[in-house]
Amino acid sequence: MRGRAKPPPAPLAQRDGIDPVRIRLPDVPGAGAGAGTGQWTVRDHLLARFGAAIGTDRVDAMFAGGRFVGADGVAVGPDEPYTAGRYLWFHRDFAPEEPVPFPLGVVYRDAHLVVADKPHFLATTPRGRHITETAVARLRRELGAELLQPAHRLDRLTAGLVLFVVRPEERGAYQTLFRDRLVRKEYEAVAPYDPRLTFPRTVRSRIVKERGVIAAREEPGEPNSESRIELLEQRGGLGRYRLLPATGRTHQLRVHMNALGLPLLHDPVYPEVVEEKGSGSDDYTRPLQLLAHTLEFTDPVTHEPRRFESGLRLSAWPDR
Numbered sequence: 001m002r003g004r005a006k007p008p009p010a011p012l013a014q015r016d017g018i019d020p021v022r023i024r025l026p027d028v029p030g031a032g033a034g035a036g037t038g039q040w041t042v043r044d045h046l047l048a049r050f051g052a053a054i055g056t057d058r059v060d061a062m063f064a065g066g067r068f069v070g071a072d073g074v075a076v077g078p079d080e081p082y083t084a085g086r087y088l089w090f091h092r093d094f095a096p097e098e099p100v101p102f103p104l105g106v107v108y109r110d111a112h113l114v115v116a117d118k119p120h121f122l123a124t125t126p127r128g129r130h131i132t133e134t135a136v137a138r139l140r141r142e143l144g145a146e147l148l149q150p151a152h153r154l155d156r157l158t159a160g161l162v163l164f165v166v167r168p169e170e171r172g173a174y175q176t177l178f179r180d181r182l183v184r185k186e187y188e189a190v191a192p193y194d195p196r197l198t199f200p201r202t203v204r205s206r207i208v209k210e211r212g213v214i215a216a217r218e219e220p221g222e223p224n225s226e227s228r229i230e231l232l233e234q235r236g237g238l239g240r241y242r243l244l245p246a247t248g249r250t251h252q253l254r255v256h257m258n259a260l261g262l263p264l265l266h267d268p269v270y271p272e273v274v275e276e277k278g279s280g281s282d283d284y285t286r287p288l289q290l291l292a293h294t295l296e297f298t299d300p301v302t303h304e305p306r307r308f309e310s311g312l313r314l315s316a317w318p319d320r
Contacts, residue, residue: 007024007087008071010022010089011069011071011072012089013146014140016094016132016137016141017141018091018092018094018126018131018137020090021089021092022087022088022089023049023089024085024087025083025084025085025086025088027085039081040081041079041082042076042077042079042081042082042088043060043078043079044082045082046068060078062090063076067090068090069089069090070086070089092131094131094132095129097130097131097133098133099133100119100121100122100133102121102122102284103119104116104118104119104135104138104139105117105312106139107161107308107310107311108308109143111166112167112170112301113163113164113166114143114145114163114166115161115162115163115295115308116135116161116162116164117159117160117310117311117312118158118160118161118162118292119159119312120157120158120159120288121156121282122134122135123135124136124150124153124154125150125153130156135150135162135164136149139164149164149168150162150163150164150165151163151164151171151177152175154292155251157287157290158290158292159287159290159291159312160187160291160292160293161293161294161308162292163295163308173301174300174301176300181247182297183296185244185245185294185295186244186292186294186296187244187245187290187293188240188242188290188291188293188314189240189243189264189265189289189290190238190241190265190316190317191238191239191241191257191262191263191265191289192239192261192262193231193234193235193238193239193262194260194261194262197261197262199229199231199241200231201228202226202227202229203226203227203256203259203260204223204226205218205223205225205255206218206220206221206223206224206225207224207225207249207250207252209250209251215269215270215273216250216251216252217255225247225252225255225256226245226246226247227243227244227245227247228246229242229243229244229260230242235317238265240314240317241257243257243290251270254270255270257270258270264290265289266286266287266288266289266316289314289315289316290314291310291312291313292310293309294308294309294310
């Protein structure tokens with residue numbers, strides 16, 4: 001059996017660093033008047049798919065504005081007959097976003113990679129209410145690199161190194177490095193100091209993260225996470241720690257430090273979820289004290305040894 005043909009290239013350019021949405025009209029059109037009778041139109045399908053979310057008037061306004069286009073870049077009319085397998089493209093309307101007021105640094109760039117120093121509060125990829133104010137969208141705009149894609153993700157509240165791939169055909173090779181745990185990752189964190197605890201130590205536990213629930217949790221069972229924790233310095237009631245994750249569960253380092261009774265400074269989730277107040281804007285004066293400091297691996301494309309270090313510092317631990 002033959003697989004589905006590769007989609008044609010997008011006829012629309014990116015907008016604010018974000019690709020247009022691509023739709024493939026399915027083999028079986030949606031239910032409704034005219035479905036299956038040869039009278040089902042493109043408008044009927046898009047209303048069935050998007051009408052409940054944005055309303056009939058908005059869908060019709062997008063047709064009137066020529067917002068839906070075919071592979072040739074020509075606007076699609078609402079009364080055009082439904083053709084199974086046809087591709088359409090359009091740009092979403094982006095809600096206004098509050099700019100993250102910190103620079104996005106570039107640690108390294110060549111024909112294969114861009115290694116960025118992501119600031120606190122900036123999401124890596126578009127998700128939820130963070131679309132254009134994301135690391136990938138910013139880099140595409142600032143570097144003029146429309147094909148740039150992340151090889152992995154870093155939590156929005158965590159600062160530090162993120163690796164992006166320049167050529168789409170090489171992305172899988174770099175993603176495989178992270179999937180197969182072939183990247184040595186080193187983090188720094190500031191958290192309480194407890195003289196009763198000895199370091200270094202290795203923490204192993206079973207971490208579960210449910211969709212729609214902010215906090216992950218530990219539960220009995222076979223461990224699926226492992227972190228090595230080292231104390232680098234101690235000042236009064238605080239310590240600066242080196243965190244070396246052997247696995248990559250969601251919020252793993254934050255969960256493991258919290259389990260030791262050492263929740264990271266300014267963590268809004270552990271040990272308790274802090275409810276957002278007012279407009280939901282971030283408090284930029286209290287960034288989570290977690291930094292992805294080092295990435296080290298053998299490049300799967302060039303076979304060179306790679307080591308990158310962040311130029312950022314945790315604000316709660318200024319240099320002497």
